[in-house]
Amino acid sequence: MxxxxxxxxxxxxxxxxxxxxxxxxxxxxxxxxxxxxxxxxxxxxxxxxxxxxxxxxxxxxxxxxxxxxxxxxxxxxxxxxxxxxxxxxxxxxxxxxxxxxxxxxxxxxxxxxxxxxxxxxxxxxxxxxxxxxxxxxxxxxxxxxxQKYQAKLIGIPENIKLFSEIDTFEMQNIISSYSGFDKHTLPSEYPTVGELMPIGEIYQRLQALVGRRLHYLGALQERNRGAILHSLVCEALGYSNFKDDGKFPDVKHQLLEVKLQTSSTIDLGLFLPSNEEILDIPQINAQPVRMCDVRYAIFYGEVEDNEVVIKKFYLITGNEFFKYFTQFGGKKINxxxxxxxxxxxx
Incomplete structure (x- = not known):
């Protein structure tokens, strides 16, 4: 059916x-x-x-x-x-x-x-x-x-920083109507009017993760470490269930992509944050969702005693991503x- x-x-x-x-x-x-x-x-x-x-x-x-x-x-x-x-x-x-x-x-x-x-x-x-x-x-x-994209954070001294104080202009009217969501909502669901947090609200909730410790799991376990952080992010945002459908962005319901870094190089994969292409997400109140509307939560961690300790947290819209993060390597095509x-x- x-x-x-x-x-x-x-x-x-x-x-x-x-x-x-x-x-x-x-x-x-x-x-x-x-x-x-x-x-x-x-x-x-x-x-x-x-x-x-x-x-x-x-x-x-x-x-x-x-x-x-x-x-x-x-x-x-x-x-x-x-x-x-x-x-x-x-x-x-x-x-x-x-x-x-x-x-x-x-x-x-x-x-x-x-x-x-x-x-x-x-x-x-x-x-x-x-x-x-x-x-x-x-x-x-x-x-x-x-094509694979990479970026690097250069010259930002703060350990916790909200780079984008407001969301993209196209998303502001939708996000201004935020009234909360049921805790049983899945983070993989499509975003809807009234349930999409302003970027400042996301920042307030996620900065508490700085200082948290994750199991290191080994040098080749980036994906598993990322899944642990993703779960913590969902919990901090108010979800009672963690679900990752493996699609961009990580927390679809909040248009949030989560990155865990143990080096200054950020692997962006095939998605260039500043791209204005429309995402495969239903329109929100007749407004298409673009790649550059997605919010990026960047967590930097240091390895201590077989654990990753989150030391830094930055939040930014895709639209402003390259104001603070330097793209390098261009796009590799093969x-x-x-x-x-x-x-x-x-």
Whole structure:
């Protein structure tokens, strides 16, 4: 059974005259399908379809046709060679029998969606997974996949600092209506009017984490240390449950990205904080959410007796990030056409 949001958007598309090539503003509440709902709609319709015995080209067309039906679009007689192929909703489709994902002749985009369709040995569709380019980048073991950004803090003496005293202009009207949220709300939920804290409120709650100690866990355990800090951040913000869906930003409900540093170099991955591109988040009171609207909580820690002690905390909007943090290394680009997927990824 489809969720109310997924069913509503599909019904809206069905009753419209939109084609799969008509651009939908990212986050549009009526027609944009967020990634979670996209995966839900495609799974509901495609899982179980049998592609046995079909030539590759025919199989590809049938899959794309069924994808259209799943989302409420009328399938075209022939599919245009656009980039991405489903340009209106900004996603590409890859049918996978093996764990070797091949992306030909283009870079992986951090904001594009990639629909991975698993078929078993009998050529029956068994699983759908929707991921964004930043998730795919983490699967590359060579570190050479498309663009990766880094920054460094230079010359700031304070141990605790609110660099951005107000949120971005586009977010201020929404954030000014903050009235709190239920403690059982999940931090991975979409942000809504009345529940999005002002950046100053986030600062007041998170600065208390300075001085906290985390288990070091070893030099190669950055991800696990980050998960521990993420949990502490959620608790400090007032959530009774910790949930990390692995997507940007870390605390989606508060448009907050969390970084734990044991060196001055900040790994930003594929997301450039100052980018004005729209995120795959439903609009808030008709306002699209951009990458630069996200708030960055930067925690610096020092290793003491097999523990990481949080010594510094900074909070800043993506829009003002490079006023205080210096970008270096530029963007590293390397076209890599094959990405090995983990055995349990699909």
């Amino acid at each position: 489809l969720s109310p949001l997924a069913q509503t958007i599909k019904d809206n598309i069905l009753s419209s005259d939109l084609t799969l090539y008509d651009e939908i503003p990212v986050g549009d509440p009526s027609y944009w399908i967020p990634s979670s709902e996209l995966e839900e709609l495609l799974s509901d319709h495609l899982v179980g379809i049998n592609l046995e015995g079909l030539p590759l080209r025919t199989r590809s067309k049938i899959v794309k046709t069924e994808v259209c039906k799943a989302l409420g679009y009328i399938p075209p007689n022939s599919f245009k060679k656009t980039q991405p192929r489903f340009s209106g909703q900004k996603f590409d489709v890859y049918t996978q029998k093996s764990n070797n994902l091949q992306i030909w002749n283009e870079e992986v985009s951090p904001s594009r969606r990639y629909v991975l369709i698993r078929i078993n040995e009998d050529d029956r569709i068994t699983k759908i997974k929707v991921v964004t380019g930043d998730i795919l980048s983490e699967l590359d073991r060579t570190g050479k996949l498309t 076209k890599k056409l094959q990405i090995p997927l983990p055995a349990n990824f699909l």
